Amino acid sequence: MAEVTNLRTGAETGLSALFEAGRKSFATEEAIGREEAFKFFEATGLPSRRVEAFKYTDLRAAIAEAAPSAEAPSAEAARNAVAAAKGFAEVEAARLTFVNGHLIRALSDLSGLPEGVAVTPINDAMGKGDVRLRRLAPVPQARDNAIYQLNTAFLADGVLISVAPGAKPALPLHLRFIGTGSAPFSTATRALVDLGEGSEVTIVESHEGPDGLTYQPNDALDVHIGKGGTFRHSRLNIEGNAAVALSTLSVRLDDEAKLETVAVVTGAVLSRHQIFLNIAGESTHVVVNGASMLRDGQLADSTLLADHAAVGGIGREQFKTVIDGDATGVFQGKIIVRQAAQQTDGKMKSDCLLLTDEGQMMNKPELEIFADDVACGHGATCGAPDDDLLFYLMARGLPRPEAQSLLVQAFLGEAIETVTHEGARAALIGEIEGWLRARG
């Protein structure tokens, strides 16, 4: 039998060249396993549809060229980008600002952090061999993922955030990632969050950039929630319309830890948000939601892996996608319940609302259950707005577009209403309203 050689694409060759060139300037390698990560990537290449986990989101086909790693912006460019930034701008928060993937210390509240919260720039931590860096990728499966490994290989900047045991800062942290410029670039940023026992923190993340610019952000958020800790997280993708945006959230939960995360997507021509959960502790509670609003040839992929390894975990995962025109939504959700994870209670659902006939939605829910005393379910729906509901609203005086908007808002609202932080919730609802207004 003839051996099949997978030819390397221009983008793959380009990434190798960029890694070689960057090697000299990269900060301490060993702490984060940069070389190992790149070796992994070199062996696998960009994932194509032949890889099951990337069946509907073929990065090999989507990324034609490797964009160079972004240089740090000038102070003025950074100031202008921040002045124009919209994501979570109304939310009162301590802000950490990244422009083109570089932490802008002058535009970050590093000295005005809430009590109990400490932030170390990742480059400082790498220079000192900070032990917390060993907590990178708190979920083993993330290490088998090309997007995460590329992030590690090219990691240029980021932060380590520690929340002291018992600390419950009222003010959220806002990680804002802003792209700017006129030439293609790529970024690789990482935030590591370590929540001490019994602490509670809210982090909001916004990702944005100019329309028409081909840029490739790849960011990762690694979180460890200590015993009895609560991590609340809202992620907003309002990237420019030509961006290829890749992101990974990986979370390890200890006993009685609570996670609440929602990802709202309106931006990027192609986006993939991956969530890996390592439910290592007993009696955890996890709420993972997503709301994607897509149009004009966009593809948005939400991929979730929830690995229950301990007794009594509760999981509620709810993903909502609204598709207007020839866009594509992808949801892949996998729940693993290991033998030790008795009394796991998991419910996963993906619903799609198709506003026109041209859109498509790919749903791939999976359950792998090895325990015998569990309650797990999954479901997926896809359809047009309900004509009877539209008629009911119109019969009360709402014109068709307004009636349809109200139904879309209600549909997406279910994924947003679990957001505890009032300001973040209001901002996300505002994004939905803005998307609907732009639809006209």
Next chain:
Amino acid sequence: MLEIKNLVVQIEDNRILNGLNLTVKDGEVAAIMGPNGSGKSTLSYVIAGKEDYEVLDGEILLDGQNVLEMAPDERAAAGVFLAFQYPLEIPGVGTMTFLKACLNAQRKARGEAELSTPDFIRAVNGAADKLEINKEMLKRALNVGFSGGEKKRMEILQMALLQPKFCVLDETDSGLDIDALRIVSEGVNALRAEGRSFLVITHYQRLLNHIVPDVVHVMSKGQIVRTGGKELALELEASGYAEYRTGEAA
């Protein structure tokens, strides 16, 4: 007020209204009674503008204006209101949000200013008190988890807020217990006024003890086959619909 002339309607090749003629005068409460399948609910949907029905012939004139040429929301702004037999549940849409959106959409369509929030809340609370609607219900998603009686009361609350000209009540009595029937009927009676007419569709005479009609029509095979005073309802209650049965489901 409302004049229906030779209305012919079908759904999926099934003829339901066969040249129906009906006049409801200004300020009048007209009841329509009739056996199952006679086309009563179809008539209510066609007046409100549901798309599933194909109108083959005829006119529905509201103050001389043919509503068949209008979209459902335009009909609502012109004063048509349908109290649904089965009010729909809309998860995620707050009752107050819904009420405000409807009220302001109609006002906008009529070129009126939007109601201020305090005025709106006052209007809703006033109407809710009269209908004995618990304020907690107003905080929930529209009709979600409401009992049958609560849903019907919510329909009348909407009617009271929107102040329509022509109200169609499609079997509003179905699913109501005695107390709810009284409350709903009192709500409707309070809205009886010059310049507002009602078309009350029902199977049973009991509703008409509470909402006393000026005129009773009997519908059969998609037509009005008999018209009389309120005593006609009592006669039907005693004799049944046997002589009007269509023998076919529609």
